[in-house]
Amino acid sequence: MESTQNRPAWNIADLASPLSAGVLACLVAIVCYQSDGLAYVFGIPPDHIASFWPATAFLVAVLLLVPRRIWPVLIAAGLGAMALADLEHGVRFNFEIWITLGNLAETVVAALGISRLLKGAPHLSSLKTLAKYIVFAVILVPFGSSLLGGLGSPLVYGLQERIWFLADALAFLTVTPAILNWVREGREWARKSHNYLEFAALMASLVLFGYLTFMGTVRGVRPALLYSLVPLLLWAALRLGLKGVSTSMVVVALLSIWGAARGRGPFSEQGALNNALSLQLFLFFAAIPFTVLAVVVEEQKGAQQALIDEHALLTEAQRLAQMGSWQWDPHTGTVTWSRELYRIAGLDPNVPPPSYKEFPKFYTAESWERLQGAVEKALRTGTPYELDLEIVRPDATKKWIRTRGEPYRDTAGRVITLHGTAQDITERKLSDTELALAHDRLRLAMESGKSVGWDRDVKSGRDSLFGDLQSMFGIPSEVYDGRVEDFHRYIHPEDRRWVLEAIDNAMETHKPYAAEFRLRWPDGTVRWLAAKGKFYYSRDGEPERMLGMAVDITDRKVAEEALRESEERLRLAIQAGRMYVFDWDVITDVIVRSQESTHILGLTSEPIKLTKHELLARVHPEDRSTFISSLAECTPESPNTQISYRFLRPDGSVLWLERTGHAFFDEQGRMVRMIGMVTDVTEHRLAEEALSRVGGRLIEAHEEERTRIARELHDDIGQQLALLANDVEELGGNLPDSAVEVRNRIHEQLKRVQEIATDIHAISHRLHSSKLQLLGIVAAAKSFCKEFSEHHRVEINFTQADIPPTVPEEISLCLFRVLQEALQNAVKHSGVRHFKVELRGASDRRIHLTVRDAGLGFDPEAVRNKRGLGLVSMLERVNLVKGTFSIDSRPDGGTTIHARVPLDLGIGSAAVAGS
Numbered sequence: 083m084e085s086t087q088n089r090p091a092w093n094i095a096d097l098a099s100p101l102s103a104g105v106l107a108c109l110v111a112i113v114c115y116q117s118d119g120l121a122y123v124f125g126i127p128p129d130h131i132a133s134f135w136p137a138t139a140f141l142v143a144v145l146l147l148v149p150r151r152i153w154p155v156l157i158a159a160g161l162g163a164m165a166l167a168d169l170e171h172g173v174r175f176n177f178e179i180w181i182t183l184g185n186l187a188e189t190v191v192a193a194l195g196i197s198r199l200l201k202g203a204p205h206l207s208s209l210k211t212l213a214k215y216i217v218f219a220v221i222l223v224p225f226g227s228s229l230l231g232g233l234g235s236p237l238v239y240g241l242q243e244r245i246w247f248l249a250d251a252l253a254f255l256t257v258t259p260a261i262l263n264w265v266r267e268g269r270e271w272a273r274k275s276h277n278y279l280e281f282a283a284l285m286a287s288l289v290l291f292g293y294l295t296f297m298g299t300v301r302g303v304r305p306a307l308l309y310s311l312v313p314l315l316l317w318a319a320l321r322l323g324l325k326g327v328s329t330s331m332v333v334v335a336l337l338s339i340w341g342a343a344r345g346r347g348p349f350s351e352q353g354a355l356n357n358a359l360s361l362q363l364f365l366f367f368a369a370i371p372f373t374v375l376a377v378v379v380e381e382q383k384g385a386q387q388a389l390i391d392e393h394a395l396l397t398e399a400q401r402l403a404q405m406g407s408w409q410w411d412p413h414t415g416t417v418t419w420s421r422e423l424y425r426i427a428g429l430d431p432n433v434p435p436p437s438y439k440e441f442p443k444f445y446t447a448e449s450w451e452r453l454q455g456a457v458e459k460a461l462r463t464g465t466p467y468e469l470d471l472e473i474v475r476p477d478a479t480k481k482w483i484r485t486r487g488e489p490y491r492d493t494a495g496r497v498i499t500l501h502g503t504a505q506d507i508t509e510r511k512l513s514d515t516e517l518a519l520a521h522d523r524l525r526l527a528m529e530s531g532k533s534v535g536w537d538r539d540v541k542s543g544r545d546s547l548f549g550d551l552q553s554m555f556g557i558p559s560e561v562y563d564g565r566v567e568d569f570h571r572y573i574h575p576e577d578r579r580w581v582l583e584a585i586d587n588a589m590e591t592h593k594p595y596a597a598e599f600r601l602r603w604p605d606g607t608v609r610w611l612a613a614k615g616k617f618y619y620s621r622d623g624e625p626e627r628m629l630g631m632a633v634d635i636t637d638r639k640v641a642e643e644a645l646r647e648s649e650e651r652l653r654l655a656i657q658a659g660r661m662y663v664f665d666w667d668v669i670t671d672v673i674v675r676s677q678e679s680t681h682i683l684g685l686t687s688e689p690i691k692l693t694k695h696e697l698l699a700r701v702h703p704e705d706r707s708t709f710i711s712s713l714a715e716c717t718p719e720s721p722n723t724q725i726s727y728r729f730l731r732p733d734g735s736v737l738w739l740e741r742t743g744h745a746f747f748d749e750q751g752r753m754v755r756m757i758g759m760v761t762d763v764t765e766h767r768l769a770e771e772a773l774s775r776v777g778g779r780l781i782e783a784h785e786e787e788r789t790r791i792a793r794e795l796h797d798d799i800g801q802q803l804a805l806l807a808n809d810v811e812e813l814g815g816n817l818p819d820s821a822v823e824v825r826n827r828i829h830e831q832l833k834r835v836q837e838i839a840t841d842i843h844a845i846s847h848r849l850h851s852s853k854l855q856l857l858g859i860v861a862a863a864k865s866f867c868k869e870f871s872e873h874h875r876v877e878i879n880f881t882q883a884d885i886p887p888t889v890p891e892e893i894s895l896c897l898f899r900v901l902q903e904a905l906q907n908a909v910k911h912s913g914v915r916h917f918k919v920e921l922r923g924a925s926d927r928r929i930h931l932t933v934r935d936a937g938l939g940f941d942p943e944a945v946r947n948k949r950g951l952g953l954v955s956m957l958e959r960v961n962l963v964k965g966t967f968s969i970d971s972r973p974d975g976g977t978t979i980h981a982r983v984p985l986d987l988g989i990g991s992a993a994v995a996g997s
Contacts, residue, residue, distance in 0.1 A: 912937025
């Protein structure tokens with residue numbers, strides 16, 4: 083974890099947005115561009131040699147103050163601005179490549195090295211830290227940069243290397259410390275108004291004497307004025323510290339280089355290059371001693387302030403500790419007390435202290451007995467003692483003291499006096515007592531509430547657990563100490579990884595830890611835990627302890643899971659039953675419906691919430707009065723209501739809904755709320771209506787069948803019998819003379835009797851086939867086809883295959899009736915005289931009946947909702963034996979009726995299809 087020492091001191095360290103980083107990059111580019119140009123303006127002719135290079139040192143200082151994630155942006159902005167300034171001042175492109183590479187290496191190495199070596203942005207407040215900074219940042223980094231940059235120099239390699247090295251070294255010695263110290267201390271320094279005046283006076287003096295020294299003179303003048311800067315730099319070091327010295331040296335460097343560039347000052351007669359080197363050496367060796375002096379002064383100030391703080395803390399600690407001292411001479415009985423001890427004992431300090439013989443009255447019996455034993459042992463063996471004793475003051479109040487006694491020996495080793503201290507620890511004792519009570523209360527609460535607490539030592543990796551460990555972990559104890567890993571093994575394997583990640587994340591982010599996870603005991607028992615914890619850190623930000631508490635939530639989790647399962651079952655039931663839940667707030671007149679209502683009611687474009695008036699507008703007009711009455715009839719004594727009504731969907735279709743509700747009333751008996759459920763019963767209603775229509779049609783069919791039979795009996799059989807009776811009567815009244823003729827007449831009447839019997843047999847066969855019961859479906863179907871073809875004078879081609887020898891009676895009857903109805907419809911509507919009937923068994927234990935004709939045909943879709951009684955009768959018969967029924971027909975394409983009936987009535991399904 084990153085400590086507070088490693089964190090940047092500047093507020094810019096909190097930069098998080100790309101916009102803020104972009105603004106900072108623009109500012110860095112501007113400053114680096116101007117600093118690079120300043121180096122050329124202050125350069126020494128004829129080649130404008132840069133004796134001072136502040137741009138790189140400025141960039142490094144900024145990098146040390148910001149997060150590393152934005153370093154690449156700032157480095158690119160700064161180096162790009164410096165390269166642009168160099169090219170504008172005539173630097174060749176190939177030489178600029180070497181310069182940029184040197185600046186890049188110098189910037190990255192310096193920023194990373196200083197950050198790692200000095201643990202973040204350096205605070206040069208000690209000589210040790212300053213020495214590290216000078217060796218690395220002022221010497222090693224510029225030296226390496228000069229080696230790389232000097233490779234492309236048009237000057238003599240060694241001379242260019244020295245100039246580059248000293249230019250960078252000066253900048254790192256002055257610019258970087260100035261920026262870092264002003265950022266670190268500037269806000270605190272600015273709180274004192276007199277600091278502004280002192281700083282302004284120092285800068286004005288430096289500018290004045292610097293101008294006189296480096297710019298106000300001409301060539302040949304002795305450099306005596308250089309010494310005028312010494313008092314000012316001492317002023318800066320002693321009063322403003324490192325930030326004052328480094329800022330002052332920046333001002334001196336700029337003034338001296340500006341003067342030398344214009345042929346003025348004490349370094350103007352040595353030639354351009356020598357002038358640059360001499361000036362750099364002067365500035366370098368002037369800055370180092372004053373910088374060291376400033377650090378020494380700050381270090382001394384820090385030490386003095388620490389001593390002052392320590393003394394103040396010690397004095398305050400003694401006062402707060404309420405500690406007194408005493409001395410006793412066992413030979414003379416003389417007792418000496420300090421004033422604080424008088425106050426603790428509640429005695430007047432102007433009165434002599436009590437003698438040792440009077441001490442028993444100042445202690446409780448138990449405390450005096452313990453003190454007396456410790457004193458006698460100390461006198462006998464010379465052993466020091468420390469005891470917590472309860473004293474009784476003159477006003478009868480009691481206090482607790484911690485007394486320490488130590489024997490004092492003479493040269494012969496004999497104990498001559500006892501001296502020691504007495505500290506009032508009454509409040510501590512009371513706190514310890516309250517803490518013990520609080521601990522007991524917490525322990526009892528944890529045991530009764532199935533909870534545990536823990537105290538983790540992060541450094542040692544040990545956990546101390548207390549509470550109801552038996553219920554949580556199956557540990558038969560109240561307190562447990564062990565390694566953290568011993569606790570981790572209880573976490574369920576599926577939860578262990580993310581729980582440990584949550585703990586690590588809480589430790590790194592300094593946020594509270596909270597998690598719900600499972601524990602698994604060695605015997606396989608699984609318990610649910612809800613844990614909360616908090617880390618505690620040292621002053622440097624390192625985690626030290628973690629305190630927390632965990633509660634057994636197994637019962638809650640089981641209840642939640644049961645509730646989720648119940649809700650899921652309810653949701654599935656609602657979906658399967660096409661239902662939705664509603665909640666009507668009568669006061670606000672807002673009805674809230676569950677999400678399923680949008681699909682049932684077709685209100686996908688309307689909100690789930692609507693008013694009673696809006697709902698009533700979609701109730702069928704004929705049902706609105708009933709709908710309103712059902713609400714008005716609810717009373718506190720009869721709060722339940724149930725009603726069926728029609729609902730108008732947006733697409734124009736009509737739904738039948740059944741609403742079941744329960745009303746709630748206030749103390750005055752007014753309805754305030756109603757909850758309930760609405761079910762789509764449209765299919766049920768349609769089925770009831772269809773069943774009602776089928777029942778009516780069946781009654782009509784029965785009546786029609788009775789009428790047809792009566793008509794056949796009356797018109798056909800009755801007339802034949804009447805004619806037969808007439809003929810027999812005529813024969814009886816007028817017998818022929820010839821026996822042969824009588825025989826012929828009787829034979830004719832017998833033939834007519836046989837025809838009448840045949841017709842009666844056909845009618846009986848249509849009503850009930852005895853062959854079906856006696857001979858089975860194959861013989862009955864074949865016989866019926868033959869009789870039907872003869873009766874209606876049509877051709878029927880009957881085939882059968884693989885029919886089992888025994889077929890259940892209800893299946894045989896179903897197939898026989900379908901065959902009868904299919905042939906009757908075919909003769910009546912097909913317009914042809916040839917038909918095919920096929921009866922066959924299949925491998926799936928089904929019997930297939932197919933009746934085909936090549937007649938007129940029809941459109942099944944057109945007659946699907948207008949099926950006649952024949953089609954309905956066939957479908958219902960097949961449905962009763964769990965078979966399937968289909969019609970394949972098209973206009974002028976013939977008709978095929980196909981019935982598939984399972985031999986086992988436990989399989990199969992009923993359906994009707996047409997194409």
